[in-house]
Amino acid sequence: MTEAIHSQYDSILILDFGSQYSHLITRRCRELNVYCEMLPCTQKIKDLDWKPKGIILSGSPYSVYDEGAPRVDPDVFDAGVPVLGICYGLQEIAWNHGGKVDPHDRREYGHAMIDVVKTGDKHMDALFEGQEGQVQVWMSHGDQLSKAPADFEVIARTSTAPFAAMVHRTKQIYGIQFHPEVTHSPRGKELFENFIKICGCERNWTMETFIDKEIKRIREIVGPKGRVLGAISGGVDSSVAARLMHEAIGDRFHAVMVDNGVLRANEATQVYDMLSKDLGVNLTVVDASDLFLGKLKDVEDPEKKRKIIGNTFIEVFEAEVAKLEKAAEREEAEALSKGNAHESKGKFEFLLQGTLYPDVIESISFKGPSATIKTHHNVGGLLEDMKLKLIEPLRELFKDEVRALGRLLGIPSHLVGRHPFPGPGLAIRILGPVTREQVAILQHADSIYIEEIRAAGLYDQISQAFAVLLPVRAVGVQGDKRTYDQVIALRAAQTTDFMTATWFPFPPEFLSKVSNRITNEVQGVNRVVLDISSKPPATIEWL
Secondary structure, eight states, X not given: OOOOGGGTSOEEEEEEOSOTTHHHHHHHHHHTTOEEEEEETTOOGGGOSSOOSEEEEOOOSSOTTSTTOOOOOGGGGGSSSOEEEETHHHHHHHHHTTOXXXXXXXXXXXXXXXXXXXXXXXXXXXXXXXXXXXXXXEEEEEEEEEEOOTTEEEEEEOSSOTTSEEEESSSOEEEESSOTTSXXXXXXXXXXXXXXXXXXXXXXXXXXXXXXXXXXXXXXHHTTTOEEEEEEOSSHHHHHHHHHHHHHHGGGEEEEEEEOSOSSTTHHHHHHIIIIIITOOOEEEEEOHHHHHHHHTTOOOHHHHHHHHHHHHHHHHHHHHHHHHHHHXXXXXXXXXXXXXXXXXXXXXXXXXXXXHHHHHTTOOTTSSOTTOOOGGGGGGHHHHHTOEEEOTTTTOOHHHHHHHHHHTTOOHHHHTOOOOOTTGGGGTBSSOOOHHHHHHHHHHHHHHHHHHHHTTOGGXXXXXXXXXXXXXXXXXXXXXXXXXXXXXXXXXXXXXSSSBEEOOOOHHHHHHHHHHHHHHSTTEEEEEEOOOOBTTSOSSOO
């Protein structure tokens, strides 16, 4: 049995009560080089197979006095490790220790100033070490403590919240009413640093240490002869996962990339050159563009496009896997016939996926797994059909950690830092039927747009940028002739979590240059428009 990642680092356990900010707590600890793991608040401490160095209780949309409100395992407070309760977490601490929580006639939401109360006791003042007087924080609550539990001291208050923060007099149990995890609490990072210090955590969670430990873990899982298959989309996650797997087991890993005909311009060639030629990954590119585009003919509905692409991908990938497995069986038989069984590399037993930690987090709920768990990272149900063992070396990482890992593994920055690209590819950026001609138009326009964004030094300031081919034609004049051609829409979004987003304010001269290039260089386009919609009410993608 391999050693779990939380057993390799000093780790903090985050218990989630359903707050929209819970994942940010995880991020803040990771940013301070401390590994942490988020589990539902119903997690029983006795059932953990690892010992956390500290426990953080998140906020929640619920009230502690509600029937059916999420409850923490009381053993948390006897686990012998520091505990920090945030917002609802503070109220849950109070509820478990005889305090009183009530709805308040004045809801605190937004910026607030807390008055830090110094007790003169090193233990009780540890959470706010380095902070004195008034400190700006972000509040988001309608309930508050009306009575502090016995044995707790107040360490911060506001004009409307007399128990804005408290601490147990003898135990390392802290509670705060505000949210230090959001950027609106400017000194929130310092508070997490103080809690990490209270927990005695070694701050050694870095991608440099992760590489060595994960390679060792992969080798233990796969064994000396096991083989691994991987589906490569061309995106950052699958490319980094493939490179890491190759680093661990060499040519016993075989990656397959399916060119579905709706990739970005030169995508398949770029990925092949990068992974196979430059980084040595055993990669097969299957050109199935005719098959995909044939099935997409005359299809306009975006959900039908997604279903066709997903199902066809499974068919093509499984066919290629069958070829690889037959080749592996022949190799095995030849090795045995020559008495060289020890040289055989074994059969394909594992499937590599680039699942990230946000995908894992989305399945966490104190009421059980969510009904809306994303399945995009599960290759459309491929696992159940193939009966391969799943291996997910990136499942503990956030996107920025994956990018950092990719750079350490030698993947060029311009590839590892690329903007997200949808699984159905350009098929959902062509608003109308998908044909090879329409794909070529969009690929050309999109490549010009991204090229100019990079040339202007704006790429890293934008979270996602792309062109959309609209299902309308407009009248234009080109070369003194009347034209009746298509319209390209440009989209550029700024966001931190892709849940909300704003449009990127390009300089007018940039937009003029891009428009001129697209209308001059892309045959069939005579008009360019800019999408200045925020999310909400719009989504980032058009379909």
